[in-house]
Amino acid sequence: MSSDDWKRQAAAEALKYVEDGMKLGLGTGSTAAKFVDLLADKVKAGLKVVCVPTSEATRAQAAALGIPLATLDEHPALDLTVDGADEMDEELRLIKGGGGALLREKIVAVASERVVIIADSSKRVDLLGRFPLPLEVVPFGLAATQRLITGFAADSGCEGDIKLRHGANGAPYVTDNGNHILDCSFGVIDDPEALDDALKLVPGLVESGLFLGIADVGIVAGPKGVEILSAVESDFDEEM
Structure with a gap:
């Protein structure tokens, strides 16, 4: 099958x-x-x-x-x-x-x-993180938002490439809510709860893909x- x-x-x-x-x-x-x-x-x-x-x-x-x-x-x-x-x-x-x-x-x-x-x-x-963690972010101040995400994630033990998602046409992907997606390749997330709590402190981050x-x-x-x-x-x- x-x-x-x-x-x-x-x-x-x-x-x-x-x-x-x-x-x-x-x-x-x-x-x-x-x-x-x-x-x-x-x-x-x-x-x-x-x-x-x-x-x-x-x-x-x-x-x-x-x-x-x-x-x-x-x-x-x-x-x-x-x-x-x-x-x-x-x-x-x-x-x-x-x-x-x-x-x-x-x-x-x-x-x-x-x-x-x-x-x-x-x-x-067994452990979350093999799949890059998606974050929905507002377009305004994207670079500043990404900088904050990088810092708060590192404080939670997560580091790696953070990339803006693009659509098939090469333009930044736009969600149904008019926002963008950042895909975070952190690798293994040892403490998902700590990362989730930290990401909530980022003003331009609308929601994380941690459920x-x-x-x-x-x-x-x-x-x-x-x-x-x-x-x-x-x-x-x-x-x-």
């Missing part, structure tokens, strides 16, 4: 957490797109849900498939969000933002009672089958 097949397996497993009448957050990225496809089949079969997408790309996909959509202003409290990740460790700490939607993804996730992360086994890591204490369940599919990881034992786990 291919990684594409494993992504679909993880997405199919996540459908078990969806109940009729739920308000759902829809993630962004190749794995989350598999979930949207499968959810659309359930909607066509009669499942009643309303969904808040985390990006314009996900919104377009879901709308084309006939999934009922709403905004977070209309439904500020969601039952469940299903999203992917660029990295996931044993404690369900994540790096997200490879698709450029990290700010909306975090807003939607935190607005959700429960968050399920789906991934193929290549995203599973800590947010995921409730991780679904990882790979050569050994489907594995379910839980952040803590809860009624959510017992229900499943």
Whole structure:
């Protein structure tokens, strides 16, 4: 089987957490797109849900498939969000933002009672940092912001190249929120919490791709089958 097949397996497993009448957050990225496809089949079969997408790309996909959509202003409290990740460790700490939607993804996730992360086994890591950490930053004062990020990250034990992300046209990548992305190649992040706290001190940094204490369940599919990881034992786990 291919990684594409494993992504679909993880997405199919996540459908078990969806109940009729739920308000759902829809993630962004190749794995989350598999979930949207499968959810659309359930909607066509009669499942009643309303969904808040985390990006314009996900919104377009879901709308084309006939999934009922709403905004977070209309439904500020969601039952469940299903999203992917660029990295996931044993404690369900994540790096997200490879698709450029990290700010909306975090807003939607935190607005959700429960968050399920789906991934193929290549995203599973012992320590975060192999994937460059994305940071969403405002365009104004970019050089000053990057300088502060470099300093605060170093104080937290993280050093490495910090590069402005560019799009296919060679111009700086622009998020759905009109911001830019800095990709930070820090290597292993020994203390993600310390780095996250430090980055919050940078005024021009809107949000980081560190998702800590947010995921409730991780679904990882790979050569050994489907594995379910839980952040803590809860009624959510017992229900499943």
